[in-house]
Amino acid sequence: MLRIIFISVIVLAAGLLFLQGRLLERSNDKPVFLTTDKIADAHHTKIDVSVQSVYKPDSIQVETLKKDYSNLWAHLNHLFATNEVEKGKEYYTEPWFRQLCSHYKNVIELTGIVRKDVSHQLVIQNWSSDGLVCTAIDSSVVFKYTYPNKSSSSTKAKIAVVMLYQGDHWRIDAIKIIEELPAN
Amino acid sequence: MTKLVALILLLLLLNACTKPVQKPIWQNPQSIISFPDVQLQFKSTTNNWSASLVSFIQPIQLSIEYTSDGFILINDNKNGVIEGPAQICLTSGDQYFYYRVNLINKEGSAVTHKDYRSPKTVNPDSSLHQQRIVHAINQYRNLVYPEKKLQYFFEEDMLLSPKAGNYRAISSESLSGYYVQPGSCVNVPVKALYNTAKEMLEVTAGPLKDKFDNQVADGTAVAFMYSHNQATYRMEAALLKGYATVFIPAKRGSTFSLKAKVNETTSATIQLSP
DSSP: OHHHHHHHHHHHHHHHHHHHHHHSOOOOOOOGGGOOOHHHHTOOOEEEEEEOSSSOOOHHHHHHHHHHHHHHHHHHHHHHHHOOTTTTGGGBOHHHHHHHHTTOSSOOOOOOOEEEEEEEEEEEEEEOTTSOEEEEEEEEEEEEEEOTTSOEEEEEEEEEEEEEEETTEEEEEEEEEEEEEEOO | OHHHHHHHHHHHHHHHTOOOOOOOEESSOOSEEEESOOEEEEEOSOOOOEEEEEOSSOEEEEEEEEETTEEEEEOOOOSOOOOEEEEEEEEETTEEEEEEEEEEESSOOOEEEEEEEESSEEOTTTOOEEEEEEEEEETTSBEEOOTTOSSSOEEEEEEOOOOOEEEESSTTOGGGEEEEOOOOBSOOOEEEEEETTTTEEEEEEOOOBBTTSOBOOTTOEEEEEEEETTEEEEEEEEOBTTBEEEEEEOOTTOOEEEEEEETTEEOOOEEEOO
16 A cells, blocks of 8 residues: 555656646747858848948948848848748847837738848948947948749838847847839 | 540630739729728729738738728738838739838827937046937837937037936936946045044045045045054055045054055145054
């Protein structure tokens, strides 16, 4: 009898431990430094940066900004085509990400439009002396839109953008599409 | 076998005869759509549509209500959008139709003024200059013009008040805080009292203030150097609320020569005779 009670207690304890283990939330997200950003890696664009700010960034800071700005547009184009908000979260500030999520129900694969940013003319307007805030006007962005019937069109846009350096990246915080006109 | 081939050919022929989907006619066309009140009427004989509003940033799913002669696109999401050029996308099977529009938010949303300061900590010993970058954002992350300025971004160099303290660029935002530190002291007043019962000299340096009358930071080390019987001694104490105190054992009738030092500032030498 005692043996049965003893075994029952052990089985009960083992079962409890097993269930507790299953209840633990496990995140499948790898740390950023272990992940490969395939969307950003597959993206290529031409970015010319000019500096009009009072405080000037050094060459290394400009290169970092160019790389992150290119990656940001890779994700903005992907978002534009799919509404897959999570993919580019490394390049979004928290309020920006919240705004995107407020329009997220599911991934959309039916818009059929693919956007490619061909080139940028990024003019830095303000650069904080601590290197954490950058405001810029992308004065002549050339976009190419491709439609499901294989037709395409090009536009030239002027965009104001605010970026904040958070974590390991420049992240977009706010935007204004000043104009977008058909390109010749 | 012949029958089977004929059947396949007939099916292929029927498939080829399927009418292509006609582009729906937008019955209340508008070049500007005010979000979130989207209600767009289309005339169409087909009733297997899916619709989205492709904003400059992301596509937004729209609901469809079919009517006797077409359908109405409705937006269920009451949150605002990132404004700009957009396209209404209608899909039926493998047919896609697009309608260009401009997307704006219907009502003026809450505008937040951003005021970034750099550096966040300023010391009057070096410089009271601070960089200020200003812009305004509405709650849906659209940049808006700050009041009375026809540019999205504004920057200025500010000369801060030398009064030490914690400040906020925007009073309601703790993250906009910055700090004016007290500077170095300019004068070291020293006084001493003799405690007869304990046979101790209680030596106090203070109040220590910088050139702008700010109390020197707590924790600043104050060195007391004194000579007695041809020997030299050194004691240290940390500043608290402008004062630092040390206790020196002293017999009545002995004599001491003492001075206090804070970084490069030294007090006058005082003679103590308990």
